[in-house]
Amino acid sequence: MNDNGVSEKEIFAFLDETKARDTTYERVLSAMCTHPHKIAVKAHMQFIESNLGDFGLFPGTHDLELEVMRMMGDLMNGPSVHGYVTTGGTESNIQALRAMRNICNIRNPNVIIPESAHFSFDKIADMLEIEIRKAALDSEFKVNMDSMKSLVDEHTIGLVGIAGSTEFGQIDPIKEMSELAVEKGIFLHVDAAFGGFVIPFLKNPPAFDFALEGVTSIGIDPHKMGLSTIPSGGLLFRDLKHLHHLQTHTPYLTVDTQYSLTGTRSGATVAGTYAVMKHLGNDGYRRIVDQCMELTDMVVAGAREIGIEPLIEPVMNVVALDVPDADLVRKRLREEFGWQVSITRTPRALRLVLMPHLTTENIELFLHDLKFVCNL
Numbered sequence: 001m002n003d004n005g006v007s008e009k010e011i012f013a014f015l016d017e018t019k020a021r022d023t024t025y026e027r028v029l030s031a032m033c034t035h036p037h038k039i040a041v042k043a044h045m046q047f048i049e050s051n052l053g054d055f056g057l058f059p060g061t062h063d064l065e066l067e068v069m070r071m072m073g074d075l076m077n078g079p080s081v082h083g084y085v086t087t088g089g090t091e092s093n094i095q096a097l098r099a100m101r102n103i104c105n106i107r108n109p110n111v112i113i114p115e116s117a118h119f120s121f122d123k124i125a126d127m128l129e130i131e132i133r134k135a136a137l138d139s140e141f142k143v144n145m146d147s148m149k150s151l152v153d154e155h156t157i158g159l160v161g162i163a164g165s166t167e168f169g170q171i172d173p174i175k176e177m178s179e180l181a182v183e184k185g186i187f188l189h190v191d192a193a194f195g196g197f198v199i200p201f202l203k204n205p206p207a208f209d210f211a212l213e214g215v216t217s218i219g220i221d222p223h224k225m226g227l228s229t230i231p232s233g234g235l236l237f238r239d240l241k242h243l244h245h246l247q248t249h250t251p252y253l254t255v256d257t258q259y260s261l262t263g264t265r266s267g268a269t270v271a272g273t274y275a276v277m278k279h280l281g282n283d284g285y286r287r288i289v290d291q292c293m294e295l296t297d298m299v300v301a302g303a304r305e306i307g308i309e310p311l312i313e314p315v316m317n318v319v320a321l322d323v324p325d326a327d328l329v330r331k332r333l334r335e336e337f338g339w340q341v342s343i344t345r346t347p348r349a350l351r352l353v354l355m356p357h358l359t360t361e362n363i364e365l366f367l368h369d370l371k372f373v374c375n376l
């Protein structure tokens with residue numbers, strides 16, 4: 001560190017320059033985050049010093065968190081859920097599986113996840129001493145139930161279903177998974193980190209949430225399609241017992257126990273999430289999802305016009321385009337035109353996420369450049 005302090009003016013001149021190098025999201029088709037809603041930013045700033053790690057000092061923010069849980073529970077068809085605002089999908093997945101493991105308390109536990117699951121489950125395998133078994137996918141990139149069933153044994157404590165997979169935006173057959181979980185008496189965690197703020201607002205959404213009796217926990221991220229500030233995730237349990245099994249004694253705080261993974265924990269994101277959810281309501285989110293789905297349809301129609309097919313009909317605002325040599329196309333789109341796109345693992349296709357920061361003009365330009373890069 002420097003010995004003498006630097007003036008505010010100099011610091012902000014430097015920060016302005018630095019921030020100018022960051023994305024403005026205009027040409028970003030690879031992210032599952034976006035500009036937070038301005039109401040969320042305002043509320044976040046108002047609660048900037050709030051620490052829910054010691055929530056006895058912040059009873060106001062704690063009440064906001066309970067209200068956020070209630071609203072998310074409502075959205076997920078769980079009228080009386082228990083949980084907390086996490087730092088995102090990774091923490092929600094870790095804590096959901098940690099709770100299962102602690103409740104079961106058996107030797108060599110395993111959990112079955114789809115091959116399409118997010119890489120946070122690889123971190124879990126490394127951290128939690130739970131064997132993570134990966135079930136194969138069907139031709140539509142949903143988990144294959146026969147494969148999932150064949151992996152279940154007497155050490156299986158739970159299943160994971162994805163409602164909005166990272167790469168394909170696909171929804172697993174959560175209803176069948178719920179039946180299997182009930183039949184075997186095991187847990188079912190639904191990773192709706194991305195889809196939680198999308199699926200309820202689609203036309204004819206499939207059942208994927210607490211309406212299914214086997215679903216024991218859900219992760220849903222406000223900092224993705226919820227338009228809240230980073231880092232905000234939501235972890236919801238059907239049963240309070242799960243939260244109890246995550247508790248640690250905190251003898252010298254104003255509260256006796258803590259169930260979060262992190263100690264000091266931002267209340268600002270809770271305020272941000274509260275504000276944007278209240279402000280938008282179901283109607284506001286439905287409008288945003290509608291717009292993203294219109295862009296998705298536009299991409300698919302435009303791609304088809306130039307002879308490129310999607311791997312599956314998009315279920316939500318994630319599209320995988322079957323272009324020849326996707327890695328090269330991605331590289332050229334970035335280097336020649338500044339587009340950020342990503343690639344699915346298997347098969348290697350061009351992956352696009354149509355977030356609220358994109359416009360029809362962006363997509364027209366993108367399709368034009370895609371056509372050029374693919375020599376079509």
Ligand code: 0PR
Binds near residue numbers: 193
């Ligand atoms: N579960 C699912 C289904 C996800 O898609 C993700 C993240 C997670 C869990 C983990 O969530 P956190 O990253 O909040 O812990 N999916 C994207 C990914 O990792 C997130 C992302 C966001 C990627 C912004 C890029 C980006 O610019 O690929």
